[in-house]
Amino acid sequence: MTDDVRDRTGGCYCGAVRFTARDVPLTFGICHCETCRRWTGSALLGVTVPADNITWEGEDHIARHQSSSFAERAWCSTCGSNLFFRFTGGGAPVGGVELPVGVLDDASDMVVHNEIFIDHKPDAYAFVPNDRQVLTRAQCAEKFPLLDRG
Numbered sequence: 001m002t003d004d005v006r007d008r009t010g011g012c013y014c015g016a017v018r019f020t021a022r023d024v025p026l027t028f029g030i031c032h033c034e035t036c037r038r039w040t041g042s043a044l045l046g047v048t049v050p051a052d053n054i055t056w057e058g059e060d061h062i063a064r065h066q067s068s069s070f071a072e073r074a075w076c077s078t079c080g081s082n083l084f085f086r087f088t089g090g091g092a093p094v095g096g097v098e099l100p101v102g103v104l105d106d107a108s109d110m111v112v113h114n115e116i117f118i119d120h121k122p123d124a125y126a127f128v129p130n131d132r133q134v135l136t137r138a139q140c141a142e143k144f145p146l147l148d149r150g
């Protein structure tokens with residue numbers, strides 16, 4: 001783990017939505033929960049950034065869906081690229097945004113710090129093991145009670 005941060009740019013694949021994010025951590029997490037699996041088509045590889053650190057361009061093209069009592073998910077309404085998961089309330093730390101690592105222009109220096117809902121991951125694929133923290137759904141519910149409320 002490192003506390004290092006970098007400013008990064010990114011956007012959807014059609015280019016209608018672009019962003020600049022300040023102080024993006026070098027570490028990101030992987031979530032295998034059912035919602036992330038369906039939303040991404042696989043797993044969410046997400047880096048947490050305060051919403052205020054992100055400047056969006058093309059916001060008219062951002063579509064949003066309230067995916068649970070405490071968060072919304074957003075995508076480009078033109079090309080469908082997933083853009084972010086954002087905490088909206090219900091006891092969650094409001095203001096935190098998860099940016100999918102795949103929408104960053106360059107994530108080559110980033111590393112995984114945890115993998116959650118590991119027991120919801122299909123056996124057909126796995127990420128290369130390293131020293132990251134790995135949690136089951138039950139362990140996540142214990143650590144982050146709101147995750148279990150859906």
Ligand SMILES: [Zn+2]
Nearest residue numbers: 012014076079
């Ligand atoms: Zn797009």
Ligand SMILES: [Zn+2]
Nearest residue numbers: 031032033036
């Ligand atoms: Zn998830």
